[in-house]
Amino acid sequence: MEHEAHDDHAGHTGHEGHPAGHAGHGDHAGHSGGGASWSTAAKATLHCLTGCAIGEVLGMIIGTALGWGNAQTMILAITLAFFFGYALTLRGVLAAGLDFRSAFKVALAADTLSIAVMEIVDNGVLLLVPGAMDAHLDAPLFWGALAFAFLVAFVVTTPVNKWLIGRGKGHAVVHQYHH
Numbered sequence: 001m002e003h004e005a006h007d008d009h010a011g012h013t014g015h016e017g018h019p020a021g022h023a024g025h026g027d028h029a030g031h032s033g034g035g036a037s038w039s040t041a042a043k044a045t046l047h048c049l050t051g052c053a054i055g056e057v058l059g060m061i062i063g064t065a066l067g068w069g070n071a072q073t074m075i076l077a078i079t080l081a082f083f084f085g086y087a088l089t090l091r092g093v094l095a096a097g098l099d100f101r102s103a104f105k106v107a108l109a110a111d112t113l114s115i116a117v118m119e120i121v122d123n124g125v126l127l128l129v130p131g132a133m134d135a136h137l138d139a140p141l142f143w144g145a146l147a148f149a150f151l152v153a154f155v156v157t158t159p160v161n162k163w164l165i166g167r168g169k170g171h172a173v174v175h176q177y178h179h
Contacts, residue, residue, distance in 0.1 A: 035166030044161040044171035048114040049154055051085030052122070057146075058084075061137065070133045078119050085115040089174055096177035110174045117160050122146075122153035 059080040063073025089107040090100075098106065125148065126132050132145035164170025 035168075036162045036164075036172070038158070038162060040165055040171075041158050041162035044165060045114065045118075045154055045158045047088060047171070048085055048111060048118055048157065048161070049150060051088045051111075052081040052115060052118050052153075053150060055080030055082065055084035056122070064137055074123060078123065081119055082115050085111050093174060093177045098177065106173055106177070109169070110171050113164060114157055114161055114170055118153045118157045121156045122149040125149035125152050 056077040059077025060073055063076050068076070086104075086107045089110050090103050093103040093106050094100065126145055129141075129145040129148065131141055132149075135142035135145065161170055165172040
């Protein structure tokens with residue numbers, strides 16, 4: 001249902017069957033992006049960052065151990081970032097009692113855009129930091145550049161999550177399953 005076209009809900013009909021008039025349609029304040037708090041957005045972003053970090057570091061360790069080049073290692077790291085990002089959400093949603101198929105749909109809806117933005121930003125930063133892509137896992141440059149990349153990704157992705165949650169999307173989809 002489209003609500004952005006009007007500011008005044010006086011005289012608005014079509015909600016008679018819903019409890020409290022608008023309860024079935026989420027937070028109308030969210031249309032301006034103000035429906036989610038920065039704290040909620042930051043928590044959702046931290047959740048996303050955790051899965052991304054696990055996947056990326058594991059991918060870099062595996063790629064390095066196998067002697068792969070930067071491109072192959074980055075592809076593996078990004079793939080694992082998505083895998084672990086979704087896995088963290090799946091874990092919580094499955095624990096709430098959803099079947100796997102439904103939980104997987106929730107995880108896709110909740111995390112895809114957030115993880116994609118995070119991966120684009122943090123890998124973009126790594127590509128821009130001189131020497132970061134060629135630094136070894138035991139080099140301070142590697143860990144420093146990675147930490148910086150994750151920080152930048154967190155800062156850029158938090159407003160994206162705020163916007164999504166304010167519209168009842170992203171991690172807002174998962175919140176109904178939290179105890």
